[in-house]
Amino acid sequence: MVLVDIQNLRVQFHIGRDVVYALRGISMQIERGTRTAIVGESGSGKTVTATSMLRLLPPTARITEGRILFQGTDLLALDENELRRIRGSKICMVFQNAAAALNPLYPVGQQIADVYHHHNGGSKREAWQRAVEVLAATGIPHPEVRARNYPFEYSGGMAQRAMIAMALVCSPQLLIADEPTSGLDVTIQVQVLDLIQDVVERLNATLVLISHDISLVSAICNRVIVMYAGTVMEAGTAGQVLEHPANPYTIRLLECFAGTDGEEMPYIPGRVPDLREQWQGCCFAGRCPRAQDICWRESPALRQVEPGHYSSCHFS
Amino acid sequence: MTTAVANPKGASFTRPSLLRRLVDTNGFWRVAINFGVLLVFIGLGILAPVLPLQNPVKPSPMNTLQPPSAENWFGTDRDGMDIFSRTIHAIRTDFTLAISSVLIGIALGVPLGAISGYYGGLLDNILTRITEVFQGFPQILFGMAFIAAAGNTLTNVVLIVAFYNIPVYSKMVRSVVVPLRDVEFVQAARVAGNSSLRIVFRHIIPNALVPVFAQLPLSCAYAVQMIAGLSFIGLGVEIPKPEWGSMIQVGANYIVFGKWWLSVFPGLALFCSVWVLNNISDILKSLWTRRV
Numbered sequence: 135m136v137l138v139d140i141q142n143l144r145v146q147f148h149i150g151r152d153v154v155y156a157l158r159g160i161s162m163q164i165e166r167g168t169r170t171a172i173v174g175e176s177g178s179g180k181t182v183t184a185t186s187m188l189r190l191l192p193p194t195a196r197i198t199e200g201r202i203l204f205q206g207t208d209l210l211a212l213d214e215n216e217l218r219r220i221r222g223s224k225i226c227m228v229f230q231n232a233a234a235a236l237n238p239l240y241p242v243g244q245q246i247a248d249v250y251h252h253h254n255g256g257s258k259r260e261a262w263q264r265a266v267e268v269l270a271a272t273g274i275p276h277p278e279v280r281a282r283n284y285p286f287e288y289s290g291g292m293a294q295r296a297m298i299a300m301a302l303v304c305s306p307q308l309l310i311a312d313e314p315t316s317g318l319d320v321t322i323q324v325q326v327l328d329l330i331q332d333v334v335e336r337l338n339a340t341l342v343l344i345s346h347d348i349s350l351v352s353a354i355c356n357r358v359i360v361m362y363a364g365t366v367m368e369a370g371t372a373g374q375v376l377e378h379p380a381n382p383y384t385i386r387l388l389e390c391f392a393g394t395d396g397e398e399m400p401y402i403p404g405r406v407p408d409l410r411e412q413w414q415g416c417c418f419a420g421r422c423p424r425a426q427d428i429c430w431r432e433s434p435a436l437r438q439v440e441p442g443h444y445s446s447c448h449f450s
Numbered sequence: 451m452t453t454a455v456a457n458p459k460g461a462s463f464t465r466p467s468l469l470r471r472l473v474d475t476n477g478f479w480r481v482a483i484n485f486g487v488l489l490v491f492i493g494l495g496i497l498a499p500v501l502p503l504q505n506p507v508k509p510s511p512m513n514t515l516q517p518p519s520a521e522n523w524f525g526t527d528r529d530g531m532d533i534f535s536r537t538i539h540a541i542r543t544d545f546t547l548a549i550s551s552v553l554i555g556i557a558l559g560v561p562l563g564a565i566s567g568y569y570g571g572l573l574d575n576i577l578t579r580i581t582e583v584f585q586g587f588p589q590i591l592f593g594m595a596f597i598a599a600a601g602n603t604l605t606n607v608v609l610i611v612a613f614y615n616i617p618v619y620s621k622m623v624r625s626v627v628v629p630l631r632d633v634e635f636v637q638a639a640r641v642a643g644n645s646s647l648r649i650v651f652r653h654i655i656p657n658a659l660v661p662v663f664a665q666l667p668l669s670c671a672y673a674v675q676m677i678a679g680l681s682f683i684g685l686g687v688e689i690p691k692p693e694w695g696s697m698i699q700v701g702a703n704y705i706v707f708g709k710w711w712l713s714v715f716p717g718l719a720l721f722c723s724v725w726v727l728n729n730i731s732d733i734l735k736s737l738w739t740r741r742v
Contacts, residue, residue, distance in 0.1 A: 188640075188641055190637055190640060190641065192632060193570065193571075214646075218643045218644075218645060219643065220643075221640065221641050221642065221643040222641060222642040222643030222644075223643060225641075226641065226642075227638075227641045229634050229637070229638060230634075231634055234633065234634040234635060235634040235635050235637070235638040236635055236638070237635045237639070237653050237657070238635075238657070239656050239657060248642075249642045249643075252642065252643060252644065253643065297638075300638075300642070304642070
């Protein structure tokens with residue numbers, strides 16, 4: 135069953151006189167219970183996709199077209215009150231910089247208790263107890279002491295755990311994690327990813343993980359969506375996309391990650407197109423070794439190459 | 451995470467006290483002298499009714515315009531009232547009026563600035579333009595017009611000064627709130643399903659209060675000046691109520707005859723209080739410009 139259905143979403147940013155076309159008509163389906171990774175370079179539109187789902191786009195952004203269906207309701211058509219009921223209780227988000235995502239003026243436990251109290255009511259004491267429980271569940275030592283600490287007393291990894299605890303206390307159906315491991319030590323990265331996977335399984339929730347690091351993604355996700363320059367290049371199960379990718383961009387991207395074998399580090403020649411421009415053909419044509427005339431004339435549609443595996447390329 | 455195990459109490463780092471941090475950044479004497487003088491002023495103001503002072507409003511027609519003496523430390527004024535006692539009692543008048551007007555200004559200005567900064571757009575534009583028009587209007591002129599229309603009462607004086615404090619605080623809070631609006635914990639609060647008003651009052655305003663507290667003494671200094679200025683031209687506080695501005699005004703008529711003590715002592719008190727409040731505001735600003 136499809137939990138989130140994004141249909142032909144277009145988002146623009148108006149910055150001064152420039153218009154940045156951040157999302158150029160993307161479509162994706164996220165099945166209930168899956169762990170989906172959205173991967174791509176900086177500026178590929180992965181974070182914009184996630185923030186659109188929560189309608190957290192900055193005021194300079196305009197959603198010009200498309201729908202985001204969450205359990206059948208269009209999130210883009212909801213008013214502020216209806217949206218608030220969904221945020222935090224059905225969709226939750228873990229931020230990139232967890233230390234900045236906690237208000238420096240309140241103890242961590244209180245912030246978690248607030249979220250619980252806000253959605254479930256009950257007594258303050260009960261909410262506090264629940265906050266301590268989830269902190270313990272996310273592996274924070276001495277949770278009853280730590281709950282009374284302020285965010286500046288937490289390390290980066292602990293702050294990320296606290297953010298995950300906050301997501302846990304909401305028990306959402308959809309958890310969006312926006313680069314949850316960037317800025318953490320490699321050893322902590324694995325722990326945090328394991329914790330996210332654990333929490334998602336416990337809640338029976340759906341995970342959308344945004345990352346640029348394919349190796350981390352392959353560890354916990356079972357579906358992968360590859361984005362480039364505001365378009366979806368390839369989507370499929372982790373095995374399909376990572377083992378035998380169909381799209382030239384994914385192939386080149388994986389080559390870059392595959393290692394160097396002591397030779398020159400592989401890279402994709404050319405550069406990412408200017409997102410302020412609109413073009414006719416494929417967004418990857420300028421860097422693609424297989425590019426033909428048609429790639430410059432027509433933009434390829436997302437086509438199914440095998441069951442559940444989609445690629446937007448004229449030749450795949 | 452191992453540190454937490456080694457130290458189950460959690461925090462191993464204790465934040466230095468407020469006073470400690472003020473002394474560290476400003477030096478001991480600067481802090482001691484300024485806060486000391488302010489405390490003396492406040493103490494004298496509070497204790498004035500119980501101190502063995504002469505009655506500040508009792509005229510003695512046989513004893514007018516006397517120079518400072520053992521009997522009348524600061525001399526006597528036109529009506530023979532004791533200037534020392536009046537100068538002390540005036541602390542009560544001036545400080546109460548100043549503080550209440552500043553508090554009214556904060557109570558209205560802070561939410562106004564926070565809301566206009568957070569919501570932005572047209573509302574922000576309108577509110578900012580209104581405050582700018584207001585700030586551009588000459589204060590004494592506005593005070594005179596307001597008192598002419600609404601009557602010469604202390605409440606009106608407080609309101610006038612409060613009006614001039616609203617834009618000060620709304621602009622300051624707005625400038626702090628605009629960058630806070632897109633900070634991640636505000637986004638996180640939004641994700642958690644909080645309403646905008648709750649975000650403003652619970653997450654944004656508390657984070658914008660430090661500059662407000664640093665500005666408070668400065669506003670008080672300014673309000674003391676303005677109240678004294680208004681009563682100097684005869685608005686608000688009326689003789690015989692002890693008040694520095696009106697005392698200076700009375701003395702101004704006699705200064706050319708060499709009767710300097712009528713104006714100089716209340717003037718010195720006014721100067722000292724304004725100067726000390728200004729310094730304290732500067733001292734407090736070090737809390738937020740140089741974060742420890």
